[in-house]
Amino acid sequence: MADLPAYAPGKTVPGAIKIASNETVFPPLPSVREAILRATENINRYPDNGYLDLREHLAKHVGFAPENIAVGCGSVSLCQQLTQITSAPGDEVVFGWRSFEIYPLQIRTAGATGVPVPLRDETHDLDAMLAAITDNTRLIFVCNPNNPTSTVVDPEALARFVAAVPDDILIVLDEAYVEYIRDGLLPDSLGLVRAHRNVVVLRTFSKAYGLAGLRVGYAVADPEIVTALGKVYVPFSATSVSQAAAIASLEAADELMAPHRRRPATSCRPPRPTSSGCRWPNAPSTSSPGPLTTASSCARTVRTACGSPSALRTRTTPSSALPPSTPSTGTEITSERRTRHVRRVRQP
Numbered sequence: 001m002a003d004l005p006a007y008a009p010g011k012t013v014p015g016a017i018k019i020a021s022n023e024t025v026f027p028p029l030p031s032v033r034e035a036i037l038r039a040t041e042n043i044n045r046y047p048d049n050g051y052l053d054l055r056e057h058l059a060k061h062v063g064f065a066p067e068n069i070a071v072g073c074g075s076v077s078l079c080q081q082l083t084q085i086t087s088a089p090g091d092e093v094v095f096g097w098r099s100f101e102i103y104p105l106q107i108r109t110a111g112a113t114g115v116p117v118p119l120r121d122e123t124h125d126l127d128a129m130l131a132a133i134t135d136n137t138r139l140i141f142v143c144n145p146n147n148p149t150s151t152v153v154d155p156e157a158l159a160r161f162v163a164a165v166p167d168d169i170l171i172v173l174d175e176a177y178v179e180y181i182r183d184g185l186l187p188d189s190l191g192l193v194r195a196h197r198n199v200v201v202l203r204t205f206s207k208a209y210g211l212a213g214l215r216v217g218y219a220v221a222d223p224e225i226v227t228a229l230g231k232v233y234v235p236f237s238a239t240s241v242s243q244a245a246a247i248a249s250l251e252a253a254d255e256l257m258a259p260h261r262r263r264p265a266t267s268c269r270p271p272r273p274t275s276s277g278c279r280w281p282n283a284p285s286t287s288s289p290g291p292l293t294t295a296s297s298c299a300r301t302v303r304t305a306c307g308s309p310s311a312l313r314t315r316t317t318p319s320s321a322l323p324p325s326t327p328s329t330g331t332e333i334t335s336e337r338r339t340r341h342v343r344r345v346r347q348p
Helices: 030-042 052-062 075-086 102-109 126-131 155-164 189-195 223-230 240-251 253-261 296-306
Strands: 069-072 092-097 113-118 137-143 170-174 199-204 217-220 272-274 277-279
Touching: 030 240, 052 069, 052 240, 069 075, 069 223, 075 102, 075 137, 075 170, 075 199, 075 217, 075 223, 092 102, 102 113, 113 126, 126 155, 155 189, 189 199, 217 223, 240 253
Parallel strands: 092 113, 092 137, 137 170, 170 199
Antiparallel strands: 069 217, 199 217, 272 277
């Protein structure tokens, strides 16, 4: 582990608008703040370790049973748990690259081998990801919309991809930014969970819901997978305050999502490339931030002005963090292997 780099979050630069962490600029609604305040009255008690109330609200929100819901300390913790329950030394995990930079770090922590598949036109190359599957593949991450390129996989192509992957390989659809998808590109990811027992959907309250500081995310999956996730998670990792805030946010979802459903692209001015990244002309100080937008058209403007998506980041994962392997090609895909995507659940 000595050569494993730690995950480095986006930096805050005085006088610049921070876009490295993709945080919403909207504060919590009054009803959410009130729920947070009420929850602090009982912080001398441990939180509900089974997240029963939150899981019931989430189940109603996504149209599943509570048994299909797992809660985590942000969806990033669920990524790690999914890697733990599927992968060990000698196993492979396929993911697009560049994508969420935590994937290769968590894969190495599990002792598995990462198989990064280069993006095509800044989006996931699903055909190449299929070709990268081998007998050692245990897990596939599809970040959709992709972080950091903001691109979305065509829903029909995603459905074909899921159908083509052997059912003994776990497919994780990481949808941290799903609330921002427009233009008819919203995938029926929950329908894929219903149709395929090896599909997991991850979502978070950190982005559109504006609860990044409270750390709460969830998975929608087959009950067998949810049970396995419960065996490797850190107890009490989602606090009573974060659970209360998440429930209040779900109850106010229509009001909360309204700002994100608008297209404020007309308020975006082309950013100016600088030696340290990109910033907007006359950008206000961080103490009085102006409105930002996550509209895809604005993201493309930023990428064009900066020259490349990587110029947007205030940090990059060192090349040493990436697995040395490269995707294989021409692999014949079969579905004759027995189901094994939760076969290696190790006791905590």
